[in-house]
Amino acid sequence: xxxxxxxxxxxxxxxxxxxxxxxxxxxxxxxxxxxxxxxxxxxxxxxxxxxxxxxxxxxxxxxxxxxxxxxxxxxxxxxxxxxxxxxxxxxxxxxxxxxxxxxxxxxxxxxxxxxxxxxxxxxxxxxxxxxxxxxxxxxxxxxxxxxxxxxxxxxxxxxxxxxxxxxxxxxxxxxxxxxxxxxxxxxxxxxxxxxxxxxxxxxxxxxxxxxxxxxxxxxxxxxxxxxxxxxxxxxxxxxxxxxxxxxxxxxxxxxxxxxxxxxxxxxxxxxxxxxxxxxxxxxxxxxxxxxxxxxxxxxxxxxxxxxxxxxxxxxxxxxxxxxxxxxxxxxxxxxxxxxxxxxxxxxxxxxxxxxxxxxxxxxxxxxxxxxxxxxxxxxxxxxxxxxxxxxxxxxxxxxxxxxxxxxxxxxxxxxxxxxx
Numbered sequence: 001x002x003x004x005x006x007x008x009x010x011x012x013x014x015x016x017x018x019x020x021x022x023x024x025x026x027x028x029x030x031x032x033x034x035x036x037x038x039x040x041x042x043x044x045x046x047x048x049x050x051x052x053x054x055x056x057x058x059x060x061x062x063x064x065x066x067x068x069x070x071x072x073x074x075x076x077x078x079x080x081x082x083x084x085x086x087x088x089x090x091x092x093x094x095x096x097x098x099x100x101x102x103x104x105x106x107x108x109x110x111x112x113x114x115x116x117x118x119x120x121x122x123x124x125x126x127x128x129x130x131x132x133x134x135x136x137x138x139x140x141x142x143x144x145x146x147x148x149x150x151x152x153x154x155x156x157x158x159x160x161x162x163x164x165x166x167x168x169x170x171x172x173x174x175x176x177x178x179x180x181x182x183x184x185x186x187x188x189x190x191x192x193x194x195x196x197x198x199x200x201x202x203x204x205x206x207x208x209x210x211x212x213x214x215x216x217x218x219x220x221x222x223x224x225x226x227x228x229x230x231x232x233x234x235x236x237x238x239x240x241x242x243x244x245x246x247x248x249x250x251x252x253x254x255x256x257x258x259x260x261x262x263x264x265x266x267x268x269x270x271x272x273x274x275x276x277x278x279x280x281x282x283x284x285x286x287x288x289x290x291x292x293x294x295x296x297x298x299x300x301x302x303x304x305x306x307x308x309x310x311x312x313x314x315x316x317x318x319x320x321x322x323x324x325x326x327x328x329x330x331x332x333x334x335x336x337x338x339x340x341x342x343x344x345x346x347x348x349x350x351x352x353x354x355x356x357x358x359x360x361x362x363x364x365x366x367x368x369x370x371x372x373x374x375x376x377x378x379x380x381x382x383x384x385x386x387x388x389x390x391x392x393x394x395x396x397x398x399x400x401x402x403x404x405x406x407x408x409x410x411x412x413x414x415x416x417x418x419x420x
Contacts, residue, residue, distance in 0.1 A: 001018040001054075001056065001082075001083070002014040002016050002017055002018050002054070003017075003018055003082060003083040003084060003085070004017065004083060004084040004085045004334065004370065005084065005334070006084070006333065006334035011334055011369075011370065011371070013370045013371060013372075015050055015051045015052070016051075016052050016054060017051070017052070017053050017054070017085075017370065018053075018054045018055075018056055018083060019053050019054070019055060019056065019083070019085055019086065019087060019366075020055075020056045020057070020058045020076075020079050020080055020083050020085070020086045020087075021055050021056065021057060021058070021086065021087045021088065022057075022058055022059065022060050022061070022076070022086065022087075022088035022089060022091070023057070023063065023089050024060075024061060024088060024089020024090045024091055024340065024344065025061040025062045025063065025089070025090060025091055025092040025344040025346075026090060026092065026343070026344025026345050026346045026349040027089075027090070027344060027345045027346075027348060027349050027354035027408075028061075028089030028090055028091075028340075028344065029089075030349070030350070030352065030354050030356075030408045030409070031089060031340060031354050031355075031356035031358075031359045031408060032089055032359065033408075033409065033412075034356040034408045034409050034411060034412030034413075035356045035359050035360050035363065035412060036055065037412060037413075037416055038356075038360060038379060038382070038412050038415045038416055038419075039053065039360070039363050039367075039375075039379070040052075040053065041378075041416050041419050041420075042367075042375040042376070042378040042379045042382075042419060043367075043372065043375045045375070045378055045419055046374035046375060046378070047372075047374070047375070051372060051375075056079070056083070058075070058076045058079050058080070058086070059073060059076055060072050060073070060076050060088070060091055060102055060106075061091040061092055061102060062092055064076065071102060072102055072105060072106075077106075077109060077110075080106075080110060080335070080337065081110065081335070084333070084334045084335045084336065085335075085336055085337075085366070085369075085370075086336075086337045086338070087337075087338050087339070087359075087362065087363055087366055088337060088338075088339045088340070089339070089340050089359060090339075090340050090342055090343050090344045090345075091103060091344070092344050092346075103339070104148055104150070106328070106337060107143045107144060107328050107337075108143075108144050108149075110328075110330065110335050110337070111144060111330050111333070111335070112143055112144075112328035112329055112330050112335060112336065112337060113142065113143050113144050113193065113196055113197055113200075113329075113330055114140055114141070114142070114143060114196075114197055114200045114201075114328070114329045114330070114331065115139075115140070115141040115142075115143045115307060115311075115326060115327075115328050116138065116139070116140055116141075116204075116326065116327045116328075116329060116365070117138070117139040117141065117307075117311045117314075117315075117324065117325070117326045117341065118137075118138045118139075118325060118361075118365070119135060119136070119137050119138070119139065119311075119314040119315060119317075119318055119324065120135070120136045120137075120318060121133045121135055121136070121317075121318040121319070122318070122319065122323065122383065122384055122387050123384065123387070123388055124387045124388045124390065124400075125318065125319035125323065125387055125396065126319060126396060126399035126400060127317060127318060127319055128316070128317070129291070129317050132317055132318050132319070134294045134295040135290070135294040135314060135317045135318050136294075136295075136298075137290075137294070137297050137298060137299070137300055137314060138201075138204065138208075138210070138298075138299050138300070139300045139302070139307055139310060139311055139314065140197055140198075140200055140201035140204070140299065140300060140301045140302070140307075141197075141302055141303075141304060141306075141307025141308065141310075141311065142193060142194065142197040142229075142301075142302070142303050142304050142307065143197075143304060143328055144193060144304075145188050145189055145190060145193045145303070145304060146187055146188070146189060146225075146303045146304030146305050147185050147186075147187050147304070147305055148304040148305065148308075149186070149187075149188055151185065151186035151188070152183065152184070152185045152186075153183060153184045153185075154183050155180075155181050155182055155183040156180075156181070160182075160183065160184055161179075163184055164176055164179045164182065164184065187222070187225050188225075189225035189226065189228065189229055189303060191228070191232050194228070194229045194232045194233065194303075195232050195233070195235075195236045196331075196332070197301060198213075198215065198232070198233040198236055198237075198301045199236060199240070200329075200331050201213050201299050201300070201301035202236075202237065202241055202245065202276065202278070202299075202301075203331075204299060205276050205298065205299040206241075206244060206276055210276070210298045210299050211271075211276070211277060211298050212276065212277040212278070212279060212297070212298045212299065213237075213276060213277075213278050213279075213298070213299045213300075213301055214279050214280060214281055214286075214297050214298070214299070214300050214301070215229065215230050215233045215234075215278070215279070215280040215281075215301050215302070216280070216281055216282075216283050216286045216300055216301070216302040216306055216310065217229050217230045217280060217282065217283060217302065217303065217306070218282060218283045218284070218306065219231075219280075219282070220282055225303075226283075226303055226306075229302075229303055230280050233278070233280070233301065234247050234249040234278065234280075237278045238250065241276070241278075244275060244276055245275055245276045245277070245278050246266070246267065246270030246271075246275045246276070246277055246278070247277075247278040247279075248277070248278065248279040248280065249278075250266070251263045251266065251267055254266050283302070283306045283309075283310075286310070287309070287310070287313060290310075290313065290314060290317065291317070294317065311324070311326075311341070315341070319396070320395065321341055321342045321358065322342055322354075322355040322357060322358055322395050323355065323357040323358060323361065324341045324342070324358055324361075325338070325341065325358055325360075325361035325362040325364065325365050326338070326339055326340075326341040326358075326362055326365075327339070327362065327365045327366070327369065329369070336366070336369055338362040338363065338365050338366040338369075339359075339362055340358040340359040340362060341358050341362070342358050348394075352407035352408045352409065352410075353393065353394040353395070353407070353408065354393065354408045355392075355393040355394075355395050355396070355408070355411070356393075356408055356411060356412055357383060360379055360383065360415075361379075361380070361383070363376075363379070364376035364379050364380055367379075378419050379415070379419075381418075382414075382415040382418040382419050383415065385418050386411065386414055386415060386418065389404075390402060390403040390404060391403075391404045391406055391411075391414055392404070392405070392406060392411070393405075393406055393407070393408060393411050
């Protein structure tokens with residue numbers, strides 16, 4: 001096996017790269033079968049066999065349970081640990097009972113602290129917005145903390161009653177209105193967890209010549225968790241990125257000491273010098289702003305739960321989660337899982353209606369991650385061409401006039417033809 005490795009902080013990518021893949025549940029096998037040939041062709045075209053991916057199937061979800069009696073075999077985790085890289089389809093998760101999300105388990109076990117979601121518009125995709133092309137953002141969602149840490153206690157259990165009593169008697173908590181029927185969740189947000197995520201967002205913005213990083217939080221209410229996410233973000237920018245960033249915290253300080261005119265001049269000078277602007281916005285206001293003024297936002301850094309909501313809301317603006325890619329990355333160890341961001345869609349599984357674009361664009365993220373941009377560029381161009389010509393899968397065809405309806409596999413075959 002020729003796996004990805006890391007040396008002196010740099011990824012070492014073999015030309016014959018072995019990548020583990022998980023087909024996934026529901027529509028997973030269909031979108032994988034449609035995508036594999038597209039990815040292989042996109043790699044062959046620019047590199048002519050000098051670079052290749054050797055696919056290694058591993059298992060998680062329902063297929064793993066049927067084969068091994070467990071939803072996440074130890075071998076799967078061990079393989080991803082060694083390979084540092086994986087591509088996966090959607091995995092099932094029960095709601096309200098049963099095992100916790102396998103996606104969350106993978107992220108936490110491998111410490112994939114950054115969930116990265118690029119959101120951009122492909123011309124021709126049906127959208128509810130008048131100007132969806134104004135939406136072009138990259139979300140950095142903290143992946144391991146917040147309420148997604150899964151620290152929960154069920155109402156009526158002895159440990160829950162004990163915890164509520166401790167909160168009341170030792171910490172003076174009087175705001176649990178119905179203690180006998182309340183479940184309790186714990187929301188950890190750390191300085192280290194916040195700053196490594198925000199650093200990754202800033203590094204990405206600088207490397208890709210983006211104009212701003214916005215810290216999205218609910219710090220007006222959750223002052224010691226999300227409020228400090230904001231504070232730690234500004235502290236990081238001012239301590240470690242002072243030569244390349246200008247923060248709105250600095251703007252406010254100048255305005256207070258020297259007046260608003262001086263602060264505005266400092267901001268204008270920073271923008272003219274090409275400095276990255278670090279700003280923040282309250283989460284609920286942000287969800288309004290992305291509809292009204294999406295062009296004002298660029299790279300987003302936010303806590304786990306906010307990031308979940310924001311990712312889906314932004315995806316809807318540019319055509320839906322079926323065309324939204326995602327990667328879960330630890331920029332320190334090099335581990336990364338790229339995945340289709342939608343669900344398993346069991347209602348259409350096996351019918352050839354699924355759109356493989358989320359998995360394909362996630363594969364593009366993976367190719368970019370290992371430095372094979374020439375291959376990812378070919379996939380993106382083919383997808384753009386297919387959508388522009390209205391040759392699409394069911395989700396887009398039903399919202400387009402005079403569209404040519406293709407099955408999942410036919411769409412994949414078309415993309416291959418477009419790259420020939």
